[in-house]
Amino acid sequence: MMHAEGLVLRFGAVAALDDVAMEIHPGEVLAIVGESGSGKTSLLRVLAGLQPVQAGSVVFDGQEVLSLSDAAKRRLMRTEWGFIHQNARDALRLDISAGGNVGERLMAAGARHYGRIREETAHWLRRVEIDPARMDENPRNFSGGMQQRLQIARTLITRPRLVFMDEPTGGLDVSVQAKLLDLIRGLVAELGLAVVLVTHDIAAARLLAHRIMVMRHGRVVEEGLTDRVLDDPRHAYTQLLVSSVLAA
Amino acid sequence: MTTGYNFAYLDEATKRMIRRALLKAIAVPGHQVPFGAREMPLPYGWGTGGIQVTASVIGSDDRLKVIDQGADDTTNAISIRRFFARVAGVETTESTTEATIIQTRHRIPETPLREDQVLVYQVPMPEPLFKLEPRVRESTKLHALAEYGLMQVKLYEDIAKQGEVATSYNHPVIVDGRYLMSPSPIPAFDNPKMDMNPAIQLFGAGREKRIYAVPPYTRVESLDFEDHPFRPIRAPHACALCRSTESYLDELITDDRGGRRFICSDTDYCAQRQRT
Ligand SMILES: Nc1ncnc2c1ncn2[C@@H]1O[C@H](COP(=O)(O)OP(=O)(O)OP(=O)(O)O)[C@@H](O)[C@H]1O
Ligand SMILES: [Mg+2]
Numbered sequence: 001m002m003h004a005e006g007l008v009l010r011f012g013a014v015a016a017l018d019d020v021a022m023e024i025h026p027g028e029v030l031a032i033v034g035e036s037g038s039g040k041t042s043l044l045r046v047l048a049g050l051q052p053v054q055a056g057s058v059v060f061d062g063q064e065v066l067s068l069s070d071a072a073k074r075r076l077m078r079t080e081w082g083f084i085h086q087n088a089r090d091a092l093r094l095d096i097s098a099g100g101n102v103g104e105r106l107m108a109a110g111a112r113h114y115g116r117i118r119e120e121t122a123h124w125l126r127r128v129e130i131d132p133a134r135m136d137e138n139p140r141n142f143s144g145g146m147q148q149r150l151q152i153a154r155t156l157i158t159r160p161r162l163v164f165m166d167e168p169t170g171g172l173d174v175s176v177q178a179k180l181l182d183l184i185r186g187l188v189a190e191l192g193l194a195v196v197l198v199t200h201d202i203a204a205a206r207l208l209a210h211r212i213m214v215m216r217h218g219r220v221v222e223e224g225l226t227d228r229v230l231d232d233p234r235h236a237y238t239q240l241l242v243s244s245v246l247a248a
Numbered sequence: 249m250t251t252g253y254n255f256a257y258l259d260e261a262t263k264r265m266i267r268r269a270l271l272k273a274i275a276v277p278g279h280q281v282p283f284g285a286r287e288m289p290l291p292y293g294w295g296t297g298g299i300q301v302t303a304s305v306i307g308s309d310d311r312l313k314v315i316d317q318g319a320d321d322t323t324n325a326i327s328i329r330r331f332f333a334r335v336a337g338v339e340t341t342e343s344t345t346e347a348t349i350i351q352t353r354h355r356i357p358e359t360p361l362r363e364d365q366v367l368v369y370q371v372p373m374p375e376p377l378f379k380l381e382p383r384v385r386e387s388t389k390l391h392a393l394a395e396y397g398l399m400q401v402k403l404y405e406d407i408a409k410q411g412e413v414a415t416s417y418n419h420p421v422i423v424d425g426r427y428l429m430s431p432s433p434i435p436a437f438d439n440p441k442m443d444m445n446p447a448i449q450l451f452g453a454g455r456e457k458r459i460y461a462v463p464p465y466t467r468v469e470s471l472d473f474e475d476h477p478f479r480p481i482r483a484p485h486a487c488a489l490c491r492s493t494e495s496y497l498d499e500l501i502t503d504d505r506g507g508r509r510f511i512c513s514d515t516d517y518c519a520q521r522q523r524t
Contacts, residue, residue: 071393093401100405107404108397114407114473136408 001026001162001194002047002065007056009042009218016042017053018218022196026161029188029195031209031226033202033241039218040198041166047196048083048164049073060162078108082155086167088147091154092139098125098150099135105158124153128183145176149183156187162194169204181207202242206230214238256303257335262286266304266459270450273461278423279391280374285457290331294324295353295370297452299331301459302351302368305450306332311339313347318355318496318513325353342516354417356438358495358517361447363464369432371453374460376420376430396428399471407476416481422469423462431468437480437496442468485510490521 003023009016016039024030032040045051047058049065058065060080065073077083085091092101102121103111111117122132128149139150148168155163168184169177181204188195188208199205205212205226212229214222214237222235233239254260262284269283288296306312314329316322320342328351329340341347344359351368361367377387380398390396399420406414413419419436423429431439432451442449442462449462462468472478483497488509495517497510512518 070389074393074395096401096405097408099408100401103404104397104401107400108395112400112472112474114404115475117404118408 002058002060004047004058005056007043007046007058008054009039009046009051010054015218017046017056020056020215020218020220022047022213022220024162024194024196026194027192028211029193029197029209031197031199031205031212032215033199033205033212034215035241036200038215040215042218043215044164044166044196044198048077048081050083078105079158080161082158082160082163084151084155084163084165084168086170088144088151091151092147094138094140096138097136098130098139098142101139101150102154102157105154109158120157121153124157125150127187128153143176144172145180148172148180152184152187156191156193159191160193162196164196164198166198167200168197169199169201177201177204184208202230214241253335255308255336256306256332257288258286258300258303262300263304266300269459270301270304270461273450273459274448274463276427277462277466278421278427278429278460280458280460282457283459285454288454290327292455293372295328295351295452296454297456297459298351298353298368298370298454299328299452300454301450301452302332302349303336305366305368306336306338306349308336308338310348311341311346313341313344313350313516314352315350315355315357315514315516316353318357318498319515321515343520344514344516354433354435355496355513356434356441358492358512358514359520361445363446365447367445367447367449369434369449369451371430371432371451371458372455374430374451374453374456374458376428391427394426396422396471399428400473403471403473403476407473413472413476413478419478420471422471424466425469428471429460429462429468435481435496436470436478437482439468439470439478440480444468483510487512487518487521490518492518492521 001024005021007017007020020043034040046053099121102124103117106117125132130149139147169180185208197208209226212226213220216237222238230242233242266283269281273281288299290296312332314325316325332338333340344357349366353370375387377390380402381387403413416436418430418433419439421429421431444465446464448464451460470478485497486493488511492512495512495514498513500509502509
């Protein structure tokens with residue numbers, strides 16, 4: 001579905017990405033883990049066509065993403081792709097209703113029947129466990145977990161095939177995180193989504209991902225099936241990462 | 249005539265520059281074209297954008313009508329009419345039928361326009377996305393990519409919160425199936441008159457330095473939902489003076505005991521009907 005190779009991204013002397021390759025198949029969840037500053041967010045942004053690179057290639061459904069026009073990239077982002085930000089407030093429009101937020105992508109895709117937009121929106125609110133009775137409320141006063149669920153509904157309503165998630169549970173209470181991860185796991189399985197999931201959280205990666213890529217200093221140091229990487233890490237850095245989680 | 253001004257106040261180079269912007273605007277219906285607006289001897293709220301457009305298209309044999317909220321006799325309309333009578337020596341008129349150029353603020357005349365007429369709108373804010381996307385670079389991009397979902401979300405919010413679309417003025421339109429355009433603050437009632445109109449419609453925004461246009465016989469559709477269709481609303485009364493049940497009405501308070509009267513906002517239309 002998507003594969004990338006030879007990605008190089010430098011910010012001055014910093015190599016955020018240093019010859020990175022990846023691939024993801026339909027319905028697959030790929031976790032990208034690594035310490036802060038290792039290049040996870042950079043990779044996600046490059047894959048989603050949001051960040052130009054110095055070298056490399058990203059191919060989605062046979063087309064080179066990095067050379068697509070702005071219009072074509074935005075179209076993909078509205079239809080085939082979704083992007084879940086760590087901070088829901090960066091993605092939501094806080095001055096319009098929860099329902100307006102969820103229905104926006106439908107309207108952007110050309111939906112012009114108010115009643116059907118409402119129905120579909122209510123359906124998606126229910127799926128992310130938000131009471132549809134709160135549809136016309138402003139999401140500014142929703143809890144962090146609710147805002148994140150609203151962002152998920154807003155992104156998934158147009159049935160994207162590939163979703164990029166950057167620390168979707170970051171910044172939330174631990175109990176809220178666990179519930180949210182469960183919800184994401186259910187939706188991903190039900191919808192057969194392909195997900196590139198960036199996370200610090202090894203436990204989240206274990207719960208959601210089929211495969212794991214470990215990054216350090218802009219390079220992929222280890223990659224493999226989730227159980228293999230976590231239970232039998234080969235690279236010293238992965239061993240450290242996994243053991244520090246066990247110790248914590 | 250020795251006024252000390254060039255014909256129609258603006259110098260010829262400025263007029264040519266504005267005409268180039270107008271031609272471009274007509275070639276890309278509904279698209280906002282930046283222009284080098286000049287300082288005019290009137291404050292912005294008085295329609296300097298419209299005045300510059302009128303000054304650039306007016307000829308000595310034109311007959312000019314100026315309306316403000318439909319009326320020919322407000323201070324604003326009178327001053328602009330006098331201004332052009334003085335700096336261009338043109339004839340002025342209050343009759344829609346007799347005018348070749350009509351400069352307007354907030355209304356489209358009730359009397360249907362013809363192919364040999366030009367309607368010049370004074371525009372305070374040309375960008376229909378302004379309130380939703382204040383960053384100019386971003387709104388320019390939305391126009392370039394025809395991404396107007398956000399405007400639809402605004403209408404959605406109106407219906408969700410008030411049960412109906414709340415924009416009774418300045419209701420956004422799509423021109424020729426492509427560009428989202430602000431019709432300027434005309435009542436929604438007037439929107440259908442823009443559609444397939446035989447006259448040339450030119451829009452000038454002085455402060456924002458933008459010009460846009462709707463060429464003759466161009467599709468102009470008001471944004472709506474299939475199940476909440478656009479409705480051009482007028483007060484459900486007959487005009488107290490001419491008995492019209494079709495024209496757009498202004499509400500007048502007649503005394504301090506809550507007495508009200510509804511009369512045509514288009515003074516020329518109303519006077520014509522009273523005469524016949
Ligand atoms: N816009 C930018 N300008 C300059 N340097 C940047 C920029 N974006 C990222 N970097 C640098 O690139 C490197 C990788 O950053 P990136 O945000 O991809 O890391 P990350 O793995 O997502 O980290 P975190 O876990 O903290 O979110 C870091 O050294 C960062 O400082
Ligand atoms: Mg990051």
